[in-house]
Amino acid sequence: MGTSPEPFDTPPTQRPPQRATESLRGSRRSNRRLPRRAAVGRRSFASTLKALDELASSGARVAVHVADLDRGTVVLSGDDFLTHPVAGLGIVPLLIEVAASFEAGTLDPLEIIERSSVERVGVGGVWQHLKAPALPLSDLAVLAAATGDALAANALLQRVGLDAVRGRIETLGLKRSALLDQLRDTRGPDDAPHYALGTAGELAGVFGALVNSQIVSAGVSAQVAEWLSLNHDLSLVASATGLDPFSHENDEHGLLFVNKTGRDSGIRVEAGVLAGPRAGVSYALIVCFDDLSIAHRLRAHEAFRILGVDLMEYVF
Template identity: 30%
Template sequence: MSSSTEWSVLAVEIGSGEVLLETAPDLLLPTASVGKLFLLHHLAELLDDDPSLARRMLRKDSVAPVADSGLWQHLDAPALTVADCARLVGAVSDNLATNVLLDHVGLAPVQAVAARSAPGGSMLNDVVRDVRAPEDPPMLSIGCAADWVHYFRTPHPTVLSWLAPSTDLSMVSSAFGLDPLAHAEPVPAGPADALQVWSKTGTDDGVRAEVGLLEVDGRRAAYAVICRFEGEVVPVLRRMREYGTLLLDALRDGGSGLEAYDPGPGPAR
């Protein structure tokens, strides 16, 4: 792995507060789509105040087309409800749904949510853009592991419902053995285990990030693994899976998995 690779990692067991994984948790790095969580949280709070907002229809042509992640750009439906747009963001990190929602609620209120809920400086900087001009923010979002673990220690339940079917299990969650298309409910993970994960990932050139909440047989850990790198992505994904194994073992074994599993040379833990 390149010497220029940077990691921000933290995992904390929610019940005890025990730190399970830790590497530069306050280091701010690019986090790509992870910052969309601030949008989802703002929407969840708006729905708390006005549940009828969930049924409001939003048109896909209210914003400029945007490519890459998501399904709505490939669907015939010209409009979706606010709730369905949020579900698309949670499940497939839908870029078009993200921009339609941001157009509806505004970026400034979402950034206000980030400012009050992420003391370390994590932020959604902009809408999603196919091309970033010099006058645009250089990256969609920034974040540090400490902020996201802080968030997932007391997450909004509606946000969790939107994240439950997230299909991207290519990073930390690749260690959990889940079906990427069918894991919204707890699944057996051993003789006595029931496992569930709620996660949001971010992918960009030289960026891989996953933040979330893992529950194993009633024990929960909030976690965040963020990496900025140069060169090959495969070693980064391999290390992220190793972190996932460490986390899973720690929840199963009360922390003994941290000593029992050595990921080899790399970031401290």
């Protein structure tokens, strides 16, 4: 993102409401509504704007998109149309293709994949530490979604094919997103420079469409959202939710949360959906920064946490 004085655009929210979202959100949202006075200042995202402006001024590339799911309006955006590397977020279109293949019957969820058939990679995940030498495709999808397991993700990609995932991305209308390669420990001159690319606007849109049952079909949307709801990484935006990283599918306070993070050297990304008793939002934040020290990294992480706080105030 550039360092212009006003890099973020917060459009007016007083527009005619669109239809309320359904399915996953409908099952989690309570009928309780907060007093209208509690909404005063909820839509400013002033703290987030300040944190992201400071990051941009320090040389980081920042992109953000937040949309109100009930109203269908964008409440915060900045450089959300620019393509950036998104690291592990590339697993999301892969999971969509896998779920669509399960539903179509072209892929058997119980098909066993041998770990030895997949090129060794140790950048993240748990399968490399397990004794089980083989797992079914459905379990690999859970590992990829819940832990960002690189071996599991690569096994899924090897099975469905990179061309199929790219075709799915095109079918979904994602014009500025791409899955370029498999996950690797290191990238050489003959490898794609990144695992995946995307924009904040398109990432937020995908998550909004997932919880509204608009990705491929209601069944595929529900399956992918279920997998992603198991994600253990609640250290960025999600750190403000107070949810249990290992068990947050049925929050007792009626909070619906589905997310996926992406991490690489100098790259932090998160996209998801957060819905509470008052509102629901889809969001995405991309920060590409010089990872020169722990202080640089923590400053980037803090911006994600601040966005999380603002989002919690918005939905509650």
